[in-house]
Amino acid sequence: MVARCVAALGLMLASLLSTPAVAGGAILCCENAEGRRVCGDVLPQACYGRAYRRVASDGTVIERIAAPMSEAERIAAEREARLRELEEDRRRMQRLQDRALLDTYRSAADIDQREQRAIGEIERDLAKAKAREEQLRQAQERLQEEAKLHPAGAVPADLTQAIRDNQSELAAQETVIDAKLKNIDAVRARYSRDRERFKTLTATPASR
Known part of the structure; x- marks a missing residue:
């Protein structure tokens, strides 16, 4: 009886180990400072502050996440957004x-x-x-x-x-x-x- 329980537990563990760590088999990948691809089930430390991708198990890119903007980029983006808003106001008027x-x-x-x-x-x-x-x-x-x-x-x-x-x-x-x-x-x-x-x-x- 004990032997059968141990065998069943072994099968369960094997099944769990064969299941992808991320739902749907997606992993997170980016290019590190040296330009090499780095991937992981969770975002690798080398990808912090960099653009990265969610990649399916078949290699298909599911989502692209842009790198956080620098202060200068944020200011420039806000300025461009404001200019677009002003232009739209001008066109509406x-x-x-x-x-x-x-x-x-x-x-x-x-x-x-x-x-x-x-x-x-x-x-x-x-x-x-x-x-x-x-x-x-x-x-x-x-x-x-x-x-x-x-x-x-x-x-x-x-x-x-x-x-x-x-x-x-x-x-x-x-x-x-x-x-x-x-x-x-x-x-x-x-x-x-x-x-x-x-x-x-x-x-x-x-x-x-």
Whole structure:
């Protein structure tokens, strides 16, 4: 009886020894510092910090595990990921802008008409500002001529104040005119960009 138990135990041990140490017969392999292949049922010490592979019993590579990144590589990878994220944000924003552009304009001619109307409104305000500037300049000339009728240092206080007020308003009007001119340039630049982008988006494949 004891002999039979010993024999059975021997068969069990033999069966266990014939079973691969890693499930499915996979082992872990890498190239060591000398470039030689090193394998083991668990990751060999020579593979620490290096890329390695999980290899099946038939030699098929099941999985490749990259080596841990260095600090410099990690920073570079994070930077590349951030750049990809920013680029995707830019492309998403461009798609939204393009959609809005196509929803806003019916045609290139529509863009031209809207530009003309926008500039026309500014030019009407600009004409009023220039007319007011001319009135102020003429008033300034009259005030200066009146001041000349008085001896130096004896110009009446109210006349002196009128000259100062006129000069202040004239300076403000000049600022308004400058802002209107810059506004016209900005409008033209904006509609020019819209026009070019609209043509690009609506161009047929053959004409691109």
